[in-house]
Amino acid sequence: MTRFRGGCLCKAVRYETTADPLNQRVCHCSECQKAIGAAFNACVLLRIDDVSITGPIMTFYSSETLERGSCSRCGSSIFSRRASAGVIGLTVGSLDEPSLFEPDMHFWVSSKQPWLKIADSLPQYPEGPPSKGY
Ligand SMILES: [Zn+2]
Numbered sequence: 173m174t175r176f177r178g179g180c181l182c183k184a185v186r187y188e189t190t191a192d193p194l195n196q197r198v199c200h201c202s203e204c205q206k207a208i209g210a211a212f213n214a215c216v217l218l219r220i221d222d223v224s225i226t227g228p229i230m231t232f233y234s235s236e237t238l239e240r241g242s243c244s245r246c247g248s249s250i251f252s253r254r255a256s257a258g259v260i261g262l263t264v265g266s267l268d269e270p271s272l273f274e275p276d277m278h279f280w281v282s283s284k285q286p287w288l289k290i291a292d293s294l295p296q297y298p299e300g301p302p303s304k305g306y
């Protein structure tokens with residue numbers, strides 16, 4: 173059964189997965205803020221092999237190991253991918269049903285925008301997430 177499905181604004185890029193996510197997280201780091209063009213990056217983390225993506229993707233390495241993918245036609249931000257760890261984070265805004273997102277942590281809250289008040293009781297990490305490589 174398809175668990176998550178989504179794509180870009182112009183519909184040229186589509187993806188889907190039948191796997192359960194490794195986790196669902198909100199990253200408040202400044203690089204995600206730039207890359208996503210928003211105050212934080214909410215994403216669903218999966219194994220790369222569990223996600224099938226079709227369409228014109230362009231990628232950019234924002235660090236040595238983190239590659240960010242967007243539609244080369246409309247520019248929608250679709251994922252961040254760390255091949256060394258075998259994981260890919262799908263942007264929640266690109267899901268067909270973003271309301272399916274069930275976050276389980278916040279990280280890089282040391283870079284969080286001061287006007288953003290976190291109202292849930294989920295774990296918050298000042299820097300990266302606890303699971304190494306994810
Ligand atoms: Zn597109």
Ligand SMILES: [Zn+2]
Pocket residue numbers: 199200201202203204205213280
């Ligand atoms: Zn980030």
